[in-house]
Amino acid sequence: MKALVLVDVQYDFLPGGALAVPDGDKIIPVLNHLQDKFPLIVATQDWHPANHGSFASGHLGKAPFDKGELAGMEQILWPDHCVQGQKGAEISKELNTLKVEAIFRKGTDPEIDSYSGFFDNGKKKSTGLADYLKGRGVEEVFLGGLAADFCVGFTALDAIEQGFKLFLIEDATRPIDEKGWEEMKSQIIKKGGIIVQSVDI
Ligand code: VGL
Ligand code: ZN
Numbered sequence: 001m002k003a004l005v006l007v008d009v010q011y012d013f014l015p016g017g018a019l020a021v022p023d024g025d026k027i028i029p030v031l032n033h034l035q036d037k038f039p040l041i042v043a044t045q046d047w048h049p050a051n052h053g054s055f056a057s058g059h060l061g062k063a064p065f066d067k068g069e070l071a072g073m074e075q076i077l078w079p080d081h082c083v084q085g086q087k088g089a090e091i092s093k094e095l096n097t098l099k100v101e102a103i104f105r106k107g108t109d110p111e112i113d114s115y116s117g118f119f120d121n122g123k124k125k126s127t128g129l130a131d132y133l134k135g136r137g138v139e140e141v142f143l144g145g146l147a148a149d150f151c152v153g154f155t156a157l158d159a160i161e162q163g164f165k166l167f168l169i170e171d172a173t174r175p176i177d178e179k180g181w182e183e184m185k186s187q188i189i190k191k192g193g194i195i196v197q198s199v200d201i
Contacts (some may be wrong), residue, residue, distance in 0.1 A: 004034060008046045011087055019078055021176055035096060040136055045104070049108065052083075117151070143168050147175055149176055153185075160191045
């Protein structure tokens with residue numbers, strides 16, 4: 001059994017958003033088109049309180065994309081984004097969500113960031129995604145969404161670690177930073193993940 005996981009297709013990661021991913025909108029038709037091929041589709045949603053510790057605005061003297069610290073780990077400080085209840089946190093209306101059976105929210109704890117759809121960055125708290133997929137008999141996880149070098153990439157690494165066969169759909173994702181994405185991609189491949197194109201699914 002295979003599942004399609006739609007990662008963080010939210011307005012703040014799309015053109016015009018607070019943390020816009022270049023060409024992020026290009027993935028939406030690809031993800032819509034792919035859905036027919038999957039018996040199970042779930043989504044993740046970056047869902048921060050307004051005072052989230054990953055926001056540069058809460059760190060004196062820091063600017064977005066500076067490095068800081070959070071939960072004892074090095075943290076890239078982001079512009080305020082995906083704030084609970086705000087437009088930027090909504091999943092894009094252009095994405096077909098009719099077949100999405102569950103949405104896993106992450107980044108809700110102000111004290112720690114959460115790139116992966118499975119765990120926070122300190123691996124302290126699970127979102128329940130792995131148990132959900134296993135409970136549904138899923139063995140193969142296909143991933144698309146935003147951003148390739150952060151939330152999609154870390155979700156991929158955790159999927160592999162959780163024992164799923166992991167396929168990352170390259171034309172169904174876009175990175176914030178191309179160089180970061182190349183490094184992330186080689187890590188994923190090294191750990192046994194498979195990079196695919198949507199036409200090959
Ligand atoms: C993301 C940075 C901060 C992502 C979320 O969805 O890739 N990136 N929060
Ligand atoms: Zn975030």
